[in-house]
Amino acid sequence: MGAENLSQDTLAEQLLELAIKSGAxxxxxxxxxxxxxxxFFEANRLKQIETSQSEGTALRLWRNGRPGLTVAxxxxxxxxxxxxALALSxxxxxxxxxxxxxxxxxxxxxxxxxxxxxxxxxxxxxxxxIREVYPDVLCSSDWECDVETTRLVNSHGLDCYYTDTTLSCxxxxxxxxxxxxxxxxxxxxxRDFLQPEKLAHQILQRLVWANENVSPPSGRVPVxxxxxxxxMLWGTAQAALNGKRILEAASPWAERLGKPxxxxxxxxxxDPQAGPYSCPFDDEGNxxxxxxxxxxxxxxxxxxxRTTGRQLGIGTTGNGFRSSLGSYPTPGLFNFLIxxxxxxxxxxxxxxxxxxxxxxxxGNGSGxxxxxxxxxxxxxxxxxxxxxxxxxxxxxxxxxxxALKQLVKLGSDAxxxxxxxxxxxxxxxxxxxxxxx
Numbered sequence: 001m002g003a004e005n006l007s008q009d010t011l012a013e014q015l016l017e018l019a020i021k022s023g024a025x026x027x028x029x030x031x032x033x034x035x036x037x038x039x040f041f042e043a044n045r046l047k048q049i050e051t052s053q054s055e056g057t058a059l060r061l062w063r064n065g066r067p068g069l070t071v072a073x074x075x076x077x078x079x080x081x082x083x084x085a086l087a088l089s090x091x092x093x094x095x096x097x098x099x100x101x102x103x104x105x106x107x108x109x110x111x112x113x114x115x116x117x118x119x120x121x122x123x124x125x126x127x128x129x130i131r132e133v134y135p136d137v138l139c140s141s142d143w144e145c146d147v148e149t150t151r152l153v154n155s156h157g158l159d160c161y162y163t164d165t166t167l168s169c170x171x172x173x174x175x176x177x178x179x180x181x182x183x184x185x186x187x188x189x190x191r192d193f194l195q196p197e198k199l200a201h202q203i204l205q206r207l208v209w210a211n212e213n214v215s216p217p218s219g220r221v222p223v224x225x226x227x228x229x230x231x232m233l234w235g236t237a238q239a240a241l242n243g244k245r246i247l248e249a250a251s252p253w254a255e256r257l258g259k260p261x262x263x264x265x266x267x268x269x270x271d272p273q274a275g276p277y278s279c280p281f282d283d284e285g286n287x288x289x290x291x292x293x294x295x296x297x298x299x300x301x302x303x304x305x306r307t308t309g310r311q312l313g314i315g316t317t318g319n320g321f322r323s324s325l326g327s328y329p330t331p332g333l334f335n336f337l338i339x340x341x342x343x344x345x346x347x348x349x350x351x352x353x354x355x356x357x358x359x360x361x362x363g364n365g366s367g368x369x370x371x372x373x374x375x376x377x378x379x380x381x382x383x384x385x386x387x388x389x390x391x392x393x394x395x396x397x398x399x400x401x402x403a404l405k406q407l408v409k410l411g412s413d414a415x416x417x418x419x420x421x422x423x424x425x426x427x428x429x430x431x432x433x434x435x436x437x
Contacts, residue, residue, distance in 0.1 A: 027061040028154040065094030098306040111165030129200035141171035214389035216434030222355035236400040243304030263407035264297035279334040284320035340423040341410030350385035370400040394434035
């Protein structure tokens with residue numbers, strides 16, 4: 001299931017040869033194989049161990065300038081895929097063929113697999129650490145080793161592939177106290193190893209803070225987003241940096257290159273070698289690049305795929321990605337990093353006289369407009385620099401762009417939340433409403 005095996009598979013070459021012989025002027029084959037070994041725990045006990053494999057192939061071709069895209073899973077006849085793609089091309093309008101050629105680079109495999117036994121031991125360790133302090137808590141978790149191989153080949157001579165091995169885990173702790181139900185969850189995604197002790201500590205810290213239920217603050221108060229919750233803010237920033245949004249004039253930053261757009265203590269960037277979401281090439285075969293989007297609050301770059309980059313006159317930034325096998329590449333991020341500050345999470349809390357910690361939210365947050373109104377699934381009140389308890393039935397509303405301009409302090413506790421590497425941070429300019437207990 002490694003890159004070597006996929007590179008020796010002849011299906012891609014068959015598809016390209018048949019497509020050209022059938023009248024296509026250009027063709028591209030995108031292949032993805034994965035092997036996953038998840039371990040599940042439920043109600044504090046090991047529940048099941050699974051192994052799952054999947055394989056998918058996408059063929060995209062152009063005949064008379066008209067594109068046709070077809071997807072198949074598992075073993076499929078090459079002729080049937082080509083015929084379907086050609087038939088679909090009749091239904092589409094002509095477009096420019098955006099294909100790369102072979103750069104001659106060899107991409108090494110990244111990450112190391114771990115045995116099932118290690119995943120099981122990690123799961124048992126994390127649950128034991130939590131229940132040692134809170135024996136009444138019910139824990140569920142899953143621990144997974146995922147090996148994914150990607151190969152991209154086209155009729156212009158491109159052939160690139162690599163294998164990516166990632167480890168991930170997720171754990172939730174449910175605490176029932178009479179009529180009060182509390183669910184605390186957290187996770188990790190990393191290369192080579194996971195840290196059950198760190199994950200258990202994060203869950204325990206939240207359980208300690210939630211020991212008492214208290215009334216929420218009201219009005220405009222400082223809000224501390226933990227690294228787990230801060231991703232809500234960065235989703236809007238990522239959308240505003242998308243070259244497609246710039247072309248559509250949908251981003252408020254479209255005419256702001258070289259100008260300040262957020263607080264001067266914020267630097268936002270991507271690094272192809274960083275973390276578990278590192279990626280050597282995008283889904284168009286372009287090498288990914290280090291790129292600073294915003295430096296010290298000043299907008300420097302947008303990200304784009306080939307088509308969008310050509311239309312913007314900036315070229316591709318190596319950010320053409322498919323949301324699924326059956327999708328065309330569009331501008332996307334493989335990782336997104338926020339340069340952390342110097343203050344620990346406890347330092348941030350001590351800075352707040354009366355405010356709110358947001359740790360888990362219900363809903364998807366804001367869109368490109370930046371306006372949001374979210375229900376807090378798990379939050380805490382801070383008074384005089386101390387967490388005094390959990391708040392319930394509380395909402396936070398405001399605008400992301402305004403909040404990022406009114407940054408109070410950045411934390412040093414940056415961590416991966418999905419493909420976003422973010423620290424905790426305190427912002428102002430948000431309003432809170434809640435029901436007094």
